[in-house]
Amino acid sequence: MSKLHTDREYENELNDLRSRLAMMAYEVQKMIQYAVLSLQKSDTKLAEEVILKDHEVNRHEVEMDDLCLVILARRQPLGADLRFVTIALKMVTDLERIGDLAVSIANRTLKLQKMPAIQIPGNILEMTHGVELMLQLAIESFLDADAVKAESVLEKDDRIDELYHQLFRTLLKEMARNESLIEPLVHIQSVAKWLERIGDHCTNLAELVVFMVRGENIRHMNHAKT
Amino acid sequence: MIKFEVKKLSAWYRDIKVLDGISMPILEQQVTAIIGPSGCGKSTFIRCLNRMHELSEGARLEGHVLLESQNIYAPKVDPVLLRRRVGMVFQKPNPFPHLSILDNVLSGLRLTRRPKNLEIAESALRKAALWEEVKDRLHKPGVSLSGGQQQRLCIARTLAVDPEVILMDEPCSALDPIATARIEDLIHELRKNYTIVIVTHSMQQAARVSNKTAFFLGGLLVEFSDTSQLFTSPKDTRTEDYITGKFG
Ligand SMILES: Nc1ncnc2c1ncn2[C@@H]1O[C@H](COP(=O)(O)OP(=O)(O)OP(=O)(O)O)[C@@H](O)[C@H]1O
Ligand SMILES: [Mg+2]
Numbered sequence: 001m002s003k004l005h006t007d008r009e010y011e012n013e014l015n016d017l018r019s020r021l022a023m024m025a026y027e028v029q030k031m032i033q034y035a036v037l038s039l040q041k042s043d044t045k046l047a048e049e050v051i052l053k054d055h056e057v058n059r060h061e062v063e064m065d066d067l068c069l070v071i072l073a074r075r076q077p078l079g080a081d082l083r084f085v086t087i088a089l090k091m092v093t094d095l096e097r098i099g100d101l102a103v104s105i106a107n108r109t110l111k112l113q114k115m116p117a118i119q120i121p122g123n124i125l126e127m128t129h130g131v132e133l134m135l136q137l138a139i140e141s142f143l144d145a146d147a148v149k150a151e152s153v154l155e156k157d158d159r160i161d162e163l164y165h166q167l168f169r170t171l172l173k174e175m176a177r178n179e180s181l182i183e184p185l186v187h188i189q190s191v192a193k194w195l196e197r198i199g200d201h202c203t204n205l206a207e208l209v210v211f212m213v214r215g216e217n218i219r220h221m222n223h224a225k226t
Numbered sequence: 227m228i229k230f231e232v233k234k235l236s237a238w239y240r241d242i243k244v245l246d247g248i249s250m251p252i253l254e255q256q257v258t259a260i261i262g263p264s265g266c267g268k269s270t271f272i273r274c275l276n277r278m279h280e281l282s283e284g285a286r287l288e289g290h291v292l293l294e295s296q297n298i299y300a301p302k303v304d305p306v307l308l309r310r311r312v313g314m315v316f317q318k319p320n321p322f323p324h325l326s327i328l329d330n331v332l333s334g335l336r337l338t339r340r341p342k343n344l345e346i347a348e349s350a351l352r353k354a355a356l357w358e359e360v361k362d363r364l365h366k367p368g369v370s371l372s373g374g375q376q377q378r379l380c381i382a383r384t385l386a387v388d389p390e391v392i393l394m395d396e397p398c399s400a401l402d403p404i405a406t407a408r409i410e411d412l413i414h415e416l417r418k419n420y421t422i423v424i425v426t427h428s429m430q431q432a433a434r435v436s437n438k439t440a441f442f443l444g445g446l447l448v449e450f451s452d453t454s455q456l457f458t459s460p461k462d463t464r465t466e467d468y469i470t471g472k473f474g
Pocket of ligand 1: 265270
């Protein structure tokens with residue numbers, strides 16, 4: 001961290017924005033974790049908790065948007081501050097989407113109740129750990145303004161994509177083998193798809209951090225999205 | 227195209243060095259903003275561009291200032307003629323109090339009364355976006371105008387001698403937001419035909435009006451970049467600290 005702002009109230013506003021974003025990311029991370037756990041344990045109460053938590057995340061999003069607008073209007077930030085605030089605005093959107101995807105996963109837990117029980121594939125669990133770590137690193141890199149750490153998130157996304165494609169092929173084969181499992185397996189496939197999308201949002205977050213730190217836009221440059 | 231080429235320019239007041247080896251180009255038909263904390267040498271720098279620096283007590287300089295490749299400090303250069311090519315607008319509007327609006331505009335011209343003068347004055351006042359407001363009161367004193375109008379009158383006076391470069395030293399610091407917007411709009415217009423260098427304490431103003439921005443600190447040129455780059459992603463941490471408000 002470099003020097004502090006001479007205007008301490010401004011410094012506090014930026015810090016407030018920073019900690020709220022961290023808080024929101026923490027909640028979203030929990031949502032992913034609980035959504036997949038609810039699926040694994042077939043725990044409808046936990047799934048409902050995730051769905052409820054989403055309202056909180058949505059409220060965070062609105063508050064953060066307001067805070068960013070107020071800072072832009074009152075402070076007219078420049079340089080690193082300008083990048084920080086505009087990037088916070090975008091990060092909030094990615095975080096909110098991740099929350100929505102966690103809700104979609106939690107909804108599958110409810111749907112699967114009425115279907116033949118199935119084992120949650122290991123790839124789903126590995127993907128879950130993967131994207132949780134990506135989110136964690138993305139937020140840490142944001143808080144520490146650490147572009148190298150942010151870049152480590154980008155590399156991890158390839159593994160998530162790989163796990164997804166692998167699982168997709170396996171699921172197709174299983175469906176062909178056992179028609180009675182087609183419906184639950186389609187749900188599992190959707191869950192995998194959403195985890196893969198969460199990975200993409202984490203990649204977005206990390207790219208934003210690289211821009212914030214280095215002032216150079218690396219989006220749409222080296223990472224062709226799948 | 228390069229209008230001014232400044233090379234290793236240093237300046238002193240007596241034995242105090244206030245500019246230290248400044249090198250930068252100033253491009254034609256562009257607006258170059260100079261920003262930096264009070265006392266960093268902004269005014270001194272632009273006063274070196276039309277040889278007004280040497281009018282101060284104990285002032286001295288080293289290095290080169292080339293205007294279209296000609297050294298403006300060469301012995302054969304007449305500073306008075308140079309200042310007609312490189313005009314200056316100051317922080318406080320300073321119309322001559324005893325002169326009418328018309329005579330203020332014409333005050334930089336040779337003193338002979340010529341029939342063309344009225345034409346020249348009208349054209350300068352139009353370029354300064356003041357004509358419509360003063361055309362019916364040209365013989366009223368210049369100081370009867372509002373602050374913002376007086377500043378545009380001073381710009382008209384500068385334009386009347388048909389300069390190539392206009393130096394502006396905090397031209398809006400005494401003006402309200404509307405008068406400021408008028409001057410900034412005028413700068414956008416003038417940019418098409420003139421080279422403009424503006425010193426300003428408002429970073430927002432520098433960001434709004436200029437193509438290039440130079441950040442000075444303690445007599446040094448810290449960073450000279452495209453304005454859009456300097457205010458979003460400056461290269462030097464000293465620039466970053468200054469534009470984000472981290473002082474001292
Ligand atoms: N006529 C003078 N005689 C002696 N020292 C001077 C003179 N004019 C300026 N200085 C000194 O030279 C340094 C640079 O002054 P300058 O006026 O160029 O700064 P500036 O960047 O324009 O500041 P400001 O933003 O306050 O107008 C300052 O330390 C100032 O005190
Ligand atoms: Mg000055």
